[in-house]
Amino acid sequence: MKKKHLLFRNKNFFLLWSGQLISNIGTIFYRIAYMWWITRASGSPLIVSQIVLLSILPGIFFGMIAGKFSDKFNQKWIIVITDLLQGLVILWITIVAFRRKLHLYHFYITAMLSSLLISFFRPAIFTAIPRLVAKEDLVVANSLHSLSKNFSNILGPALSGIIVATLGVEIAFLINALSFLISAFAELFIQMPESQRKHKEEKKNKSFIADIKESFVQVLNIPIARYGIIIFGMVNFLLTPLNLITFVAEKLNVGANGYGILQTSEGIGLMGISMILGTEFVKKRLKPGRMNVLAISLLAGSIIIVGLSNIFILTCLAQLLIGIAVGMAAILLNSSLQTHIDKECLGMFVGIRNMVMDFLMPLGLLLNGFFANLYSVNLILVVSGILMFSNLVWILKFNGAISKKESQNVDTIEA
Structure with a gap:
């Protein structure tokens, strides 16, 4: 863990991470509290x-617009302003809750x-x-970033449950509002290096929409970015059947x-791999290309086991492996993308990727609900796991594109 401690000496990263x-913990508090309030107020899962x-x-x-904003403006101020505004939005609904005037439409607006x-x-x-x-x-850095989210997901629900039960949803809302305001204040002290934008004078008179179109084409013309979008989209789409895990638990009685x-079990797997990746021991032996193949193979096989297993312990182990595989793939793929995509279009890449993922997730949930009425949930999981293996094709293309770019960089240096 020595390397992680050294990274924490980076004041700017530590301020961002903390x-x-x-x-993240505050957001979990809010999520548990509002779901509890809605359940008691309406009792409708539809809400x-x-x-x-x-x-x-x-x-x-707004995915592509947001991505272009990140490329065009200082990321520090985007982070600070969005956290500040998040805090004010949650503070608004907190005040409404304390005044006992909370209605469902407040949650829609929020x-x-x-x-x-x-x-x-x-x-x-x-x-x-x-x-x-x-x-x-x-x-x-990415393993620590993932660790903060996974730690929040494990610790947050238990703490928020206690707060809601003893002090009420209003206090849970207030904690979330304060968490965003504290986060924004800490981020004010980050010193973000200035970006070296190319062709700044050429683009000065270009409209924002034209700029977005150009960046969109630029990102899709980068093989590493293109394969990354496909991989993240397909993996997240094929993971949606795991939302039906309640039916697996019911079958296992x-x-x-x-x-x-x-x-x-899945959360422990995510948290465990986040703690392991990036340590000095692992770093010296890290082969991202091979580990990406391992992660997708492990993920596909584990989903199939969840679908086929009639043994509770075996299903728990498969869920643990799913967490490990998802965490490994996300951390290593993100690190490779941050390394090999030009920083001046990295925001647009994330905007496109998130747009694709946000579109495919509800589509996956809708299809799962439809097929679950026709076939068993276990069959859906098995099919999803088999289809997950197809991502190995894109992983190999992704690894090949990275190898090609690295060899081109070596040739450039030698020249």
Whole structure:
């Protein structure tokens, strides 16, 4: 773990990481609290589904605009402003809750505004990380970034449950609002290196829409970026059947406690691989290309096991391996993309990727619901796992594109 401690000496990265850890925990508090409030107020799962849908739409419609913003403007100020506005939005609904005037439409408005801000935040933080840390530390940085989210997902629900039960949803809302404001304040002290934009004078008089179109074409013409978008889109689409894991728990006859253990197993896998990747021991032996192939193979095989297994312990182990595989693939792929895509169009890449993922996720959920009425959930999982193996084709293309670019860089240096 020595390398992680050394990275924490990077003041700028530490401010970014600690701010996100605090706001991630706060977000879990808010999510548990609002779901509890809606369940008690309406008892309708449809309301929760509508809020989830409203949370997805801004990412689809504003993904490329947000990505271009990240490339065009200082990422630090995008991160600070979006966190600040997030805090103010949640503070607004907190005040409404304390005044006992909370209605369902308040959550609809909050979901739309928060999701819009997140659409701009995600490309900015993805682009900021390679500007704040050295290239050789990107895997460590991304593993720590992943660790903060996974730690929040494991710790947050338990703590928020206690807060909601003892102090009420209003306090949970307030904690989330304060977490964003504290995060924004910490991020004010980040010193972001200035980007060296090419052809600045040529683009000065170009319209923003024309700039977006040009960047869109530029990103899709980069093989590494193109394959990365396909891989992330397909993997997330084929992971959606895991949302039906409640039916697997029911078949195994393990009840709500068993369902909780299955979910926790995946979380432990995600957190464990985030802690392991980037350590000095692993870094010396890291072969990202081979590990990407391993991760997708492990993910596909584990999903098939979840679909076929009638043994609870074996299903838990498969869920643990799914967490490990997802974490490994995400950290290594993101690190490679941050290394090999030009920083001046990295934001647009993230915007396009997130737009594709946000579109495919509800589509996957819709198809899963449709086929679950015709076939068993276990069969859907097995088919999903088999289809996941097809991603190996794109992983190999991705690895080949990286090798080609690295060899071109070597030739350029030698010349």
